[in-house]
Amino acid sequence: MDETIAQLxxxxxxxxxxxxxxVALRHLADSLEAREVARARASGWSWQLIATHLDVTKQAVHKKYAHIDR
Known part of the structure; x- marks a missing residue:
């Protein structure tokens, strides 16, 4: 693992x-974020609470993931 980190x-x-x-790390991070946002919404979390945990604005997270609520 340390060798991989050193390479990065x-x-x-x-x-x-x-x-x-x-690129692989970015895709992994994006995938993890999307899954966790979906899980948070399914658990009743508000967009504001999700945004706070992601350190972004409510508008940014809603714009990116609004399709999850459909």
């Missing part, structure tokens, strides 16, 4: 590998 901090000799890792 630019210590890998293969720049492409580092960039691919960054």
């Amino acid at each position: 901090h630019g210590q890998s000799p293969d720049i492409g590998e580092g960039l691919r890792a960054a």
Whole structure:
């Protein structure tokens, strides 16, 4: 794990590998966030409470995930 983290901090000799890792992490983070927002909404959390936990505005989280309530 420490080797992977070291590679993500630019210590890998293969720049492409580092960039691919960054993209993979971004996709993983986006997927996790979407699942947790859906779970929060299903549990009755308000958009404001979700926004507070994500450190974004209520408007930003609602715009991004409003489709979850449909």
